[in-house]
Amino acid sequence: MVAGLEKNSLIVVALGGNAFMRKGESFDAQWRNVRIAAETIASLVEQGYRVVVTHGNGPQVGIILEWVQRAGKESSRGITLDVADAMTQGWLGYMLQQAIGNALEERGLERRVVAVVSQSLVSKDDPAWREPTKPIGPFYSKEEAEKLAIEYGWVFKPDPRGGYRRVVPSPKPLSIVEARTVRMLVDNGYVVIAVGGGGIPVVRSNHWIQGVEAVVDKDYASAVLAREIDADVLAILTDVEGAYVDYGRPSQKLIKCMTPHKARELLEKGEFPKGSMGPKVEAGAMFVEHSKNGFSLIAMLERAREALEGLTGTRIMSDCEGQDILFF
Amino acid sequence: MVAGLEKNSLIVVALGGNAFMRKGESFDAQWRNVRIAAETIASLVEQGYRVVVTHGNGPQVGIILEWVQRAGKESSRGITLDVADAMTQGWLGYMLQQAIGNALEERGLERRVVAVVSQSLVSKDDPAWREPTKPIGPFYSKEEAEKLAIEYGWVFKPDPRGGYRRVVPSPKPLSIVEARTVRMLVDNGYVVIAVGGGGIPVVRSNHWIQGVEAVVDKDYASAVLAREIDADVLAILTDVEGAYVDYGRPSQKLIKCMTPHKARELLEKGEFPKGSMGPKVEAGAMFVEHSKNGFSLIAMLERAREALEGLTGTRIMSDCEGQDILFF
Numbered sequence: 001m002v003a004g005l006e007k008n009s010l011i012v013v014a015l016g017g018n019a020f021m022r023k024g025e026s027f028d029a030q031w032r033n034v035r036i037a038a039e040t041i042a043s044l045v046e047q048g049y050r051v052v053v054t055h056g057n058g059p060q061v062g063i064i065l066e067w068v069q070r071a072g073k074e075s076s077r078g079i080t081l082d083v084a085d086a087m088t089q090g091w092l093g094y095m096l097q098q099a100i101g102n103a104l105e106e107r108g109l110e111r112r113v114v115a116v117v118s119q120s121l122v123s124k125d126d127p128a129w130r131e132p133t134k135p136i137g138p139f140y141s142k143e144e145a146e147k148l149a150i151e152y153g154w155v156f157k158p159d160p161r162g163g164y165r166r167v168v169p170s171p172k173p174l175s176i177v178e179a180r181t182v183r184m185l186v187d188n189g190y191v192v193i194a195v196g197g198g199g200i201p202v203v204r205s206n207h208w209i210q211g212v213e214a215v216v217d218k219d220y221a222s223a224v225l226a227r228e229i230d231a232d233v234l235a236i237l238t239d240v241e242g243a244y245v246d247y248g249r250p251s252q253k254l255i256k257c258m259t260p261h262k263a264r265e266l267l268e269k270g271e272f273p274k275g276s277m278g279p280k281v282e283a284g285a286m287f288v289e290h291s292k293n294g295f296s297l298i299a300m301l302e303r304a305r306e307a308l309e310g311l312t313g314t315r316i317m318s319d320c321e322g323q324d325i326l327f328f
Numbered sequence: 329m330v331a332g333l334e335k336n337s338l339i340v341v342a343l344g345g346n347a348f349m350r351k352g353e354s355f356d357a358q359w360r361n362v363r364i365a366a367e368t369i370a371s372l373v374e375q376g377y378r379v380v381v382t383h384g385n386g387p388q389v390g391i392i393l394e395w396v397q398r399a400g401k402e403s404s405r406g407i408t409l410d411v412a413d414a415m416t417q418g419w420l421g422y423m424l425q426q427a428i429g430n431a432l433e434e435r436g437l438e439r440r441v442v443a444v445v446s447q448s449l450v451s452k453d454d455p456a457w458r459e460p461t462k463p464i465g466p467f468y469s470k471e472e473a474e475k476l477a478i479e480y481g482w483v484f485k486p487d488p489r490g491g492y493r494r495v496v497p498s499p500k501p502l503s504i505v506e507a508r509t510v511r512m513l514v515d516n517g518y519v520v521i522a523v524g525g526g527g528i529p530v531v532r533s534n535h536w537i538q539g540v541e542a543v544v545d546k547d548y549a550s551a552v553l554a555r556e557i558d559a560d561v562l563a564i565l566t567d568v569e570g571a572y573v574d575y576g577r578p579s580q581k582l583i584k585c586m587t588p589h590k591a592r593e594l595l596e597k598g599e600f601p602k603g604s605m606g607p608k609v610e611a612g613a614m615f616v617e618h619s620k621n622g623f624s625l626i627a628m629l630e631r632a633r634e635a636l637e638g639l640t641g642t643r644i645m646s647d648c649e650g651q652d653i654l655f656f
Contacts, residue, residue, distance in 0.1 A: 026406050027406045027407055027408065027411065028406065064395075064415075066399065067392075067395035067396060067398075067399045068395060070395075070398060070399035070400065071394065071395045071398035071399055072398065078354055078355045078356065079355055080355060082422070083355065083419055083422065083423070085422075086418040086419050086421065086422030086423075087392075087415040087416075087418045087419050088415075088418065089418040089422070090414040090415045090416065090417040090418020090419065090421065090445060091411055091414050091415045091418065093414070093418065093445045094410070094411065094413075094414030094417070094445045094447075094528060094539075095411070095414075097445050097447075098447065098530070098537060098538075098539070101505075101537065102535060102536045102537065105535035105536075106535045106536075111505070112509075114444050114445070114506065114509050115444065115445040116442050116443065116444060117418060117421045117422045117425050117442070117443040119422075119425075119426065177429075177439070178442065181440075181442050181518070184516055188512055188516075190509070200422060202426070207430060207433035207434045208430050208433075208434075209426060209429065209430065210426075211422075211426070
């Protein structure tokens with residue numbers, strides 16, 4: 001146990017959508033992958049930690065949009081992105097809820113686990129609306145893309161791998177509509193699965209909220225949730241040991257600890273790749289900047305427990321033993 | 329307010345899947361329909377009732393299975409029925425959670441509403457496993473059906489409307505895995521959306537539960553949930569005024585109240601059509617037989633409030649003013 005991390009600390013564990021389904025894998029492989037994640041979660045609960053699980057949904061929403069595309073116009077009936085997101089929250093929420101429940105019961109613990117539908121509030125004035133950048137769904141030919149652009153007002157961009165893909169805005173999450181519900185469930189002893197796919201993006205007009213055609217980054221949304229439920233740790237679990245400087249070069253070094261200030265400096269220098277480690281480091285810094293005593297952790301899924309003990313993984317903390325960066 | 333029905337009574341409101349999407353309707357129509365249901369729910373909450381909402385998913389699961397069929401083998405990747413069910417729980421859970429939340433806020437009430445992923449425990453020894461009867465998903469040609477029967481072990485039956493449809497077992501729900509969670513949420517002032525599509529059917533082996541290829545009747549599952557959370561009323565809302573004797577004939581009479589014993593007698597006589605009113609009456613009787621003071625109500629969605637006041641709808645109660653049946 002490290003200094004400042006109590007046995008019953010509240011940890012938001014953010015899992016990547018790729019943690020469940022890697023390229024070309026089947027539904028069966030998904031169950032295997034979900035069970036690996038569930039074992040990790042249950043072992044944290046066994047240690048006494050309180051856990052909230054968030055997850056990505058990239059591969060799953062891709063599959064749904066591919067079904068809809070292949071099925072053709074007649075049977076798509078205008079499905080919107082918020083509903084597709086909601087479908088993946090049911091899909092992965094179910095798998096995680098069942099698998100975590102099983103892993104808890106096998107350890108002699110109560111099956112107190114619940115997946116809740118989650119919405120992420122975004123601003124209508126977010127600059128992201130002016131420039132959609134996030135590719136989603138299947139690849140289209142130029143002709144198809146032009147037709148759909150006219151018919152639905154969708155925006156397309158050529159993909160480096162060939163063909164065209166729809167791009168949508170990725171506005172910053174301001175708040176998780178269900179944050180208070182999540183906190184109440186945690187206080188009642190539940191492992192809570194929330195903010196699937198970054199949450200379903202919604203905007204507010206007076207008393208109304210309403211879904212929008214966008215996607216929310218799951219690491220940012222997890223950071224917002226962690227702040228709103230006053231978590232002690234935001235643990236972003238992935239398939240690498242942590243954040244590196246000089247990643248992929250012989251000189252690469254695994255970061256043990258850095259301050260949010262140092263993290264932002266390295267982000268600006270382009271030290272962390274934009275599509276992968278960048279948002280994780282930024283989300284980690286964001287949480288620490290808005291938290292009283294909390295810290296962020298970027299670590300490998302299978303080594304989450306060791307990472308919580310400080311044996312691996314990258315921490316983002318307001319104080320790294322008086323330094324602004326430490327390496328392993 | 330009728331005798332025995334307190335202001336803060338706990339009501340399980342069961343909505344049909346058709347309440348949201350009627351044949352051929354678009355996704356947009358769904359929102360309109362969900363908002364109608366949400367207004368009804370919010371008006372019950374405003375009156376002081378505590379409400380749990382359950383819902384069917386027939387049209388929605390049909391759409392998903394149709395996508396998968398049309399998309400072809402390559403992109404279906406072996407989706408199972410439990411996951412398809414889970415997707416509809418996310419889909420309709422989201423729409424209801426958002427719409428009920430909006431309707432509550434418009435009334436100056438707190439947005440305390442949450443959709444939870446729900447699993448229905450069924451028995452491996454249920455006689456339904458020996459004879460699959462429930463048609464699901466799209467229509468297939470004889471050749472396609474024969475191929476899929478060999479490939480996946482699916483069972484097909486010719487449909488009266490032409491072509492073949494897959495049929496699956498519909499075992500009786502024994503228990504809702506998340507019943508205690510639902511009750512805890514109700515006790516914390518939440519409107520809870522649960523048991524979507526009758527719940528995802530699961531079987532148990534020791535500490536493990538696991539999804540199975542089946543469907544659970546949503547009215548039966550709602551009756552089981554109502555019993556397990558000790559509800560006061562099971563309100564099955566639909567598009568007719570209630571249960572009739574001589575339905576569709578000039579002599580038809582709307583039943584005001586009947587005992588569970590009378591209900592079973594009329595069921596055996598075939599008074600209520602098997603695919604529609606039959607399961608509702610049976611579920612209603614089941615709940616009353618297992619409840620101390622609770623009653624069941626079958627009524628029209630738009631007239632739920634009047635029905636709770638006894639002005640319309642069919643009640644199933646252990647005592648109908650000393651009679652075994654009363655008519656309007």
